[in-house]
Amino acid sequence: xxxxxxxxxxxxxxxxxxxxxxxxxxxxxxxxxxxxxxxxxxxxxxxxxxxxxxxxxxxxxxxxxxxxxxxxxxxxxxxxxxxxxxxxxxxxxxxxxxxxxxxxxxxxxxxxxxxxxxxxxxxxxxxxxxxxxxxxxxxxxxxxxxxxxxxxxxxxxxxxxxxxxxxxxxxxxxxxxxxxxxxxxxxx
Amino acid sequence: xxxxxxxxxxxxxxxxxxxxxxxxxxxxxxxxxxxxxxxxxxxxxxxxxxxxxxxxxxxxxxxxxxxxxxxxxxxxxxxxxxxxxxxxxxxxxxxxxxxxxxxxxxxxxxxxxxxxxxxxxxxxxxxxxxxxxxxxxxxxxxxxxxxxxxxxxxxxxxxxxxxxxxxxxxxxxxxxxxxxxxxxxxxx
Numbered sequence: 001x002x003x004x005x006x007x008x009x010x011x012x013x014x015x016x017x018x019x020x021x022x023x024x025x026x027x028x029x030x031x032x033x034x035x036x037x038x039x040x041x042x043x044x045x046x047x048x049x050x051x052x053x054x055x056x057x058x059x060x061x062x063x064x065x066x067x068x069x070x071x072x073x074x075x076x077x078x079x080x081x082x083x084x085x086x087x088x089x090x091x092x093x094x095x096x097x098x099x100x101x102x103x104x105x106x107x108x109x110x111x112x113x114x115x116x117x118x119x120x121x122x123x124x125x126x127x128x129x130x131x132x133x134x135x136x137x138x139x140x141x142x143x144x145x146x147x148x149x150x151x152x153x154x155x156x157x158x159x160x161x162x163x164x165x166x167x168x169x170x171x172x173x174x175x176x177x178x179x180x181x182x183x184x185x186x187x188x
Numbered sequence: 189x190x191x192x193x194x195x196x197x198x199x200x201x202x203x204x205x206x207x208x209x210x211x212x213x214x215x216x217x218x219x220x221x222x223x224x225x226x227x228x229x230x231x232x233x234x235x236x237x238x239x240x241x242x243x244x245x246x247x248x249x250x251x252x253x254x255x256x257x258x259x260x261x262x263x264x265x266x267x268x269x270x271x272x273x274x275x276x277x278x279x280x281x282x283x284x285x286x287x288x289x290x291x292x293x294x295x296x297x298x299x300x301x302x303x304x305x306x307x308x309x310x311x312x313x314x315x316x317x318x319x320x321x322x323x324x325x326x327x328x329x330x331x332x333x334x335x336x337x338x339x340x341x342x343x344x345x346x347x348x349x350x351x352x353x354x355x356x357x358x359x360x361x362x363x364x365x366x367x368x369x370x371x372x373x374x375x376x
Contacts, residue, residue: 015224016357017205036203039225040237041322049237049324051229075371081374098376118241130318134229136237138322156359169204169357171344171366172373177204177367183263185270185362188286 002145005118009154010144011040013072013118014048016156016179018167019081020070022050023102023111026059030111032094033058034085036170038070046141048122053135057089062124067110067138072118074150075178076164080115082174106143118146118166158182190333193306197342198332199228201260201306202236204344204367205354207269208258211237211290211299212249218299220282221246222273224358226258234329236310241323245277250312255298256327260306262338263366264352268303270362294331305353308335346370 005013014020019036037051050070052059062068073081080161095102101114107121122139130136150157150165158166158179169177193201204207207224225239227320238258242246257333274283283290289302295309312329318324338345338353346354346367356364 012360016359017207017227019205019223036205037227037229039227039239041225041324047322049227049322051227077371078371079376083376086375087285122271127318130315134235134237134326136229136324154360155363156365158365171204171370172200172342174373175343176371176373177344177346178369178371179357179365179367181366181368182359183266183364183366185266185364187274187362188267188271 001148003148005146006143007046007141008044010120010141011043012045012154013144013146013151014040014070015040015168018072019170019176021073021081021084021113021116022052023069023071023113024058024065024067025109025111026061026065030063030093030095031057031061031089032084032100032113033089034081040149041138043130048120048139048141049136050139051135052137054152062137066124068122068124069105069110069112070120070122071113071116073168074117074165075168077115078168078176081168117150117167120144129156189336191336192367194333194336195234195299195329196232198229198234198308198329199306200342201332201334201339202226202228202258205357206260207358207364209247209261209269209272209301209304210240211257211259211301212246212253212255213251213297213299214253217249218283219245219249219277220288220301221277222269229326235326236308237324237326239323240325250325255295256310256312257293257298257300258308258310259301259304261356262305262353263283263356265303266356266364269356270353293333305338305355308332
């Protein structure tokens with residue numbers, strides 16, 4: 001079940017380097033693209049950075065609306081993650097073609113992907129230089145959500161009984177690594 | 189065995205979101221810190237971003253030398269990764285205390301960690317605004333290396349027979365996820 005994640009725990013959602021799907025919308029248009037390149041940059045307030053190439057339709061929508069969401073796809077969505085990273089929303093509405101369910105979070109008009117396992121709704125912090133030179137967009141997380149079957153009490157819980165919900169980590173060419181094991185480091 | 193990774197493949201090393209250990213040195217001082225927050229920002233030329241907090245000793249050394257390296261620790265190094273992320277190099281030489289082997293890559297004086305599985309030597313691209321506001325440092329990868337038992341022909345190969353060499357993905361509190369399974373997405 002989808003639960004709100006507190007601001008203090010929002011960056012935990014992307015701390016381990018998952019591939020994300022970036023959703024955006026403006027003026028009746030919407031899009032979703034895959035991004036392997038994102039990271040937190042601050043815990044409090046929660047802020048993230050994500051690379052959005054100049055060629056993308058998503059970039060137009062983010063610049064026009066000032067909003068974007070990072071949706072975390074899971075193992076069950078690997079084909080969707082690969083596909084939305086290989087086609088352009090200028091050519092087709094990917095939601096419609098792939099029959100992607102969406103829901104509304106707390107940002108009016110910003111579609112969130114129903115089959116993902118975590119969501120970060122972000123407000124773009126305008127940084128024209130970083131956007132131009134590195135395609136790097138900074139965003140403040142205004143709301144976050146997670147599926148409590150795999151993220152609860154501020155922690156991911158990757159177990160043998162929830163493998164379909166494990167996050168994806170893109171190796172290249174549609175090949176993904178999955179966090180199928182975990183371990184606890186000790187202080188030396 | 190350690191092999192050079194071509195510039196075209198350098199960003200593949202960190203595409204899947206591994207935790208990295210940042211090494212740096214200047215004027216006879218050296219340090220290593222853990223960073224869960226890094227990402228590629230460009231394939232060609234290969235460039236990365238990494239968050240280096242204002243409080244860190246590493247930041248002093250990177251600003252003074254203009255150089256840093258991202259070293260990728262593996263499963264066998266989880267305790268080291270956790271420990272160097274929990275102590276400050278101002279208080280002690282972590283290499284000495286933890287008996288960390290180092291080697292020289294192509295950047296004079298920049299220590300690389302011998303027991304890691306991949307290495308990106310970087311030249312800082314000065315971005316004072318992003319560094320001040322987001323603790324985000326941009327770097328151009330000037331050389332990259334990987335252990336060919338787990339990365340070869342431009343690809344990671346996480347298998348059952350090399351689990352000790354799998355990358356670490358920090359979940360928080362010294363708890364790491366490991367890419368113990370992989371899958372190939374299909375285009376829909």
